[in-house]
Amino acid sequence: xxxxxxxxxxxxxxxxxxxxxxxxxxxxxxxxxxxxxxxxxxxxxxxxxxxxxxxxxxxxxxxxxxxxxxxxxxxxxxxxxxxxxxxxxxxxxxxxxxxxxxxxxxxxx
Amino acid sequence: xxxxxxxxxxxxxxxxxxxxxxxxxxxxxxxxxxxxxxxxxxxxxxxxxxxxxxxxxxxxxxxxxxxxxxxxxxxxxxxxxxxxxxxxxxxxxxxxxxxxxxxxxxxxxxxxx
Numbered sequence: 330x331x332x333x334x335x336x337x338x339x340x341x342x343x344x345x346x347x348x349x350x351x352x353x354x355x356x357x358x359x360x361x362x363x364x365x366x367x368x369x370x371x372x373x374x375x376x377x378x379x380x381x382x383x384x385x386x387x388x389x390x391x392x393x394x395x396x397x398x399x400x401x402x403x404x405x406x407x408x409x410x411x412x413x414x415x416x417x418x419x420x421x422x423x424x425x426x427x428x429x430x431x432x433x434x435x436x437x438x
Numbered sequence: 439x440x441x442x443x444x445x446x447x448x449x450x451x452x453x454x455x456x457x458x459x460x461x462x463x464x465x466x467x468x469x470x471x472x473x474x475x476x477x478x479x480x481x482x483x484x485x486x487x488x489x490x491x492x493x494x495x496x497x498x499x500x501x502x503x504x505x506x507x508x509x510x511x512x513x514x515x516x517x518x519x520x521x522x523x524x525x526x527x528x529x530x531x532x533x534x535x536x537x538x539x540x541x542x543x544x545x546x547x548x549x550x551x
Contacts (some may be wrong), residue, residue, distance in 0.1 A: 360538055371442075371529055371542035372481065417481065424486040424494040425471065426540060431480065 335418055335432040343437050348405040350432040352418030353398075361394060362426070363403050366415045375403075375416075408436045440464045442543035444530050450549045451520055459515045459546045461530030469533040470513045471540060472505065474498070474526040481529070487513065520550045 336351045354361070360379045364372040378385045378394045378401065385392045391404040405412055415433045419426040443462045451457050463470050472484040486493040487505055504516045513532075517524055527547050531540040 362538065364542075369527075369545075371544045372531075372540075374539045374541065377539055421483075421538075424469070424488070425483040425496075426473075427483065428481040 335416070335429045337432060338430070339433045339435070341435045341437065342408055344408060344410060346408055348408050348412070348434050348436075350403050350416055350434070352401045352403070352429060354401075354418070354420050355399065356420075358396070358420045360420075361392075361401050362419045363390075363392060363401075364417045364419060364428075366417065366431070368414070372417065405434070408434075410436050410438050412436050442530055442532055442541050444528075444543035444546050446546060447544065448547045448549070450551065453522055453550055454519050457517050457520055457548065459517075459528050459530075459548070461513045461515070461543055462511050463513055463530065463532030464534070464541055465511070467532035467534050467541070469493075470505075470507070471531040471533075472515045473529045473531065473542075475529065475545075476526045484515070484528075517548075520548075522550050524548060525550045 334353050340348055342348050358380055360377050362377045363375045365375055366372045376387045376390055376392050378392045380396055389406045394401045413436045415431040417428045417431045419428045421427050445460045470487040473481050474484055475481045483496050485495040485499045485505055502518045506514050527545040529545045530543040533540050
């Protein structure tokens with residue numbers, strides 16, 4: 330299975346702080362994606378990083394990928410209350426995504 | 439901005455009944471997917487659909503499940519005889535050609551009693 334597994338399971342931070350979460354996976358990948366899920370809602374695509382990329386930025390998001398360690402990290406800078414959600418890494422090919430169990434991030438005002 | 443829509447938002451059914459969950463993918467997308475998420479658990483892949491046929495399916499997607507694209511816009515998931523353990527959120531997703539980013543609908547919460 331290519332499933333990613335996130336760490337930590339839960340994270341509680343103060344507004345304005347940075348949040349970092351990690352993802353490990355098992356097999357070779359072409360790309361790795363990060364998704365956000367607000368409580369009881371659908372998943373929203375955040376960012377995709379290809380296997381030949383080491384780092385990617387999108388707004389307040391920074392993703393790194395280390396294919397030698399089969400791991401990725403997602404950094405959210407200057408967190409806001411609206412960032413409270415679950416974050417999932419996902420790996421897969423053309424026809425499916427395999428998700429990890431996610432990191433639940435709570436941003437306290 | 440185009441979005442994936444799903445109906446109904448919540449479906450309650452009795453064990454053994456058939457249910458059909460409906461999805462309208464983004465109009466120019468070509469790959470369609472169903473996932474489910476049991477409460478408190480991870481999102482699990484069920485099936486993918488391309489060019490009017492199933493591309494890949496998981497072990498969960500047994501003979502009780504079927505998918506269909508009855509017209510140019512709808513994509514449906516049918517569960518023929520629901521079980522208690524089918525209670526979950528079911529998400530539809532779609533992807534355009536040459537893209538790995540999947541766009542998810544808001545989900546249908548299925549409750550089997």
